[in-house]
Amino acid sequence: MHRPYRFTARNGREGGIYEQGIYLVILIGTALVLVAAFSSLIAFRFGAPLLLIFLLIGLAAGTDGLGLDFDNAPLAYFVGSLALAVVLFDSGFRTPVAAFKQAALPALSLATFGVVLTAGLVGLCTHYLTDFSWLESFLLGSIVASTDAAAVFFLLRVGNISIRDRVRSTLEVESGSNDPIAIFLTLTLVSVLATGEAIKPQQLAGDVLTGFLVQMGLGVAGGLVGGRLILWLVEKLDLDRGLMPIFVLALSLMVFAAAGAIGGSGFLAVYIAGLIAGNARLRAAASLLRFQDGMTWLAQIIMFLVLGLFATPSQFPIIIGDAIAIGLFLIFIGRPLAVALCLIPFRFPRAETAFVSWVGLRGAVSILLAITPLISEIPNGRALFNFAFIIVLVSLIVQGWTVGKVARRLGLVLPPRLGPMEKITLDLPGTRHHELLTYRVIADSPVARGERIPRWARPSLVLRDGRSLSFQDAGRLQPGDYVYIVIPGAFPHLLDRLFASRAELDPQDVEFFGDFTLDPQRPVRELAEAYELELAAEEADWTIAELITARVGGSPEYGDRVVLGDIELIVRDADPQGRITSVGVSLDPPKPSESIVTILSVGGIWHWLTTPFRRGKDEGKSRRRAHLDSLQKEPRPTRAAPAEEA
Incomplete structure (x- = not known):
């Protein structure tokens, strides 16, 4: 086995060797970045999740690949945190505040209760599959409990997946705000394991709740103050246009660091600061967006390359079976069950709930949190890191590669509103x-x-x-x-x-929009009379637009669908104020793939879990039902077809 390269600082007579080492580090680092950037061409061509490619390039260049030995846990955590802050600021900057308000409540439910439920379920699964203690099992559950902002934003925005604003915003806001409780759960459990002190479950729950409220509160406050500060300084200072994007980036990182220094969530603070700055009329906004786009790409490349370099694949085989099983449990049971329970109050359709469950990608955040046990030197720290790394790989491969396909199977992909421009x-x-x-x-x-x-x-x-x-x-x-x-x-x-040119519609788009259009201001009574539909007494005097608005819970969106008897009404277009301007009617509504909806639902999960216990009982019921049916059926006299009678 070849000897891994180690770069160590030298001085004195070996200054020339040290200088050569610097050049070699720069050469290898830039080569890795160039390879990662070039790999985007291959990823887009074959539909592979690009962040997975970045991670695999880091693995290939590491200790068990090209031999680059990088084992500095604090440095890896620092670089990853800094890069993630850059990604989150840009994500908030590009999120319309209207979309944020629309998705705030369901996203907050997922970012709090959803994370706790996911951590608990994965912890239970881990304890019964592995030799980890209860605390170590729940620590692994906490590490992989939060979705990854970089992965979610990348797949939904760069992947050109057009879905309803409510669903997209829920996923994006959740991924930008669910880090505080996952971080605090992880750090609390790491602290308990590192000190070895016994702690009562009630005390642990109280500490977690208090810490979460502090982190969330200070993070929100820091983001609000930081966002306003960015706006004020940009307007007051007449900086050169070349310096303005660098100035804003530095301010965003300052917000991240300041919120973290006072005990708040720096990740939440920098996301909110970006949300405030991006929804104001900043000077040089176009230049800022172009600069941030490039910096976000660079941050994601560096972050995933460094995390890939830090891993040691030769340690994976001994745990790979259990880790894959835990990853699949998270994808098909843990995340869907938590999402279904959290979204019950918000009346999400089953297809949308299933999609939110599927886009719970794990990524850089989980790997960063998995580094904290190594920094604290807890006994099974490396094993926990390896488990988390494999779970992230499983998530990126299974979910990242299929997000677009699942959205289409569920009938959630919206046809383009505009053609090329x-x-x-x-x-x-x-x-x-x-x-x-x-x-x-x-x-x-x-x-x-x-x-x-x-x-x-x-x-x-x-x-x-x-x-x-x-x-x-x-x-x-x-x-x-x-x-x-x-x-x-x-x-x-x-x-x-x-x-814009005319949007090209394929047969699926035509099916999506319905068989014909209606004026949304027509009385819904006319539609009910034509198709023998049942309406509530108060709905009889409404217009079609008023009926759709009431059925969807206010503020209809492009692509909203309302089932009315045997037909379906589709919002073909709506203005920015939420007023419906065109409605389509589908006489034979397309149905989403029932298999995916069933699998990713509470009922489907319960059915899967209880199938072995019900099988014998169900077979007995089937035999008795078939016997009763045979007794009730009477033979019918046969008769010739009309043509033969004639």
């Missing part, structure tokens, strides 16, 4: 109240067909065949033109419909 947002110096947009005119877009641009938008320049023209001199816009338009900052997306 070419658009660039440019910053206007000296103002945050207006934006400069550049659109390329596409052949089948509404503006190419002659539709007018609204009066509140000010076209300033048209580039055509290498010539610059004023909008008035250009006349009717032609395909291939580049149009520069100044618009108020509050309307950045309202022109997209005019410059």
Whole structure:
């Protein structure tokens, strides 16, 4: 076996060797980053979860691969935490506050009760499958209890999976806010195991609850203050545009560190700070988004490479069977059961509950938490880390590779609202109240067909065949033109419909939208009379739009569906205020894959768990039922077909 490379600091006469070592470290580090970036081409082509590829590259370069020996647990934890803070700030920055408000309650339920339930269920499974003590088992459950923000945001946003805003926002807000209780559960159990002191369950539960409230409260407060501070400083300081993105990034990391230093959740604080900053009209917002996009990619690459380097795959075989079993238990029983119980008060449809259960990906957060037992030097720390690492691999392979397929099988993928569009947002110096947009005119877009641009938008320049023209001199816009338009900052997306091409619908999309459209302002009574539908007394005088709004619980979204007797009403379009503008009617509604919904539901889990105990009883019932049916059936006289009679 080849000897692993170790990089150690040298001085004195060996300064030249030390300098060469630095260059070698930089060379290998940049090579790994380049390989990870290049692997994105392969991952997108074959549909592989890219974060899994980053992790595997780190494993391949580590001790049991190329021989890079990296075993510094505190440094790995530091690098991973810093990178995760960058990812969370960008995630909050890109989350609309309306989506956050819509998903806050179900996401908070999942981020608190869901994490505790998942930790408890996985702890029980671990104790009966392995030789871990009860405390060590629940420690492993706590380590893998929270979903990973980097993995969830990456798969939902970069993976181009278009689902309902409520479901997407619930998953994103949950992954951004469920770290505090998982971190505190983990650190509390690590502390108990490290000191060896006996602690009563009641005392442990009280300490966990108190610590969670402190971390959550200080994290929220730190995020609110930090977000406002970022806004104030960006507006007051006239920094160079090249420095502005770096300044904002440094402020976000300061918020993360300050919240953690006072005992709060730095991860929650930096997410909320990003949410506040991203929903304000910041100067140089377009430059900030482009810079953060690149920094987020770099942070994810470095984070997963470092965590992969830290692992030792040669230690996996002895535990791999039990670890895979625990990972599958988490995916198919622990997470679905916790999600189903937490979402009961919020009336999520079964298909959406099943999808939320499936997108409970584990990733960098779980591996980071698994490093804490090593830092505290508890006896089974390395074994716990290896278990957590394999569970993360199982989650990324099984769930990460199938998120899009499961969404389609459940009937949750929404058809595109707009077709392809070419658009660039440019910053206007000296103002945050207006934006400069550049659109390329596409052949089948509404503006190419002659539709007018609204009066509140000010076209300033048209580039055509290498010539610059004023909008008035250009006349009717032609395909291939580049149009520069100044618009108020509050309307950045309202022109997209005019410059986008027609969305191409495949047969599944046509099936999704229904057989025909209806005016949402028509009385629902007409629909009931035509299709013999039963309505409640108070619904008889409503319009179709009012009925859908009431049935979905207010604020309908694009793609909402309401079953009415044997037909289904579909929201084809709604304005930003939640008013329905177009409704589709499906006479033969498509049904989601019942197998997936059944598996990822409380009823399905209970059925699976109790099948061995019911099998004999059910077989007896089936035999008795068949016997009764045979006694009740009487032979019917046969008769010829009408054609034969004639």
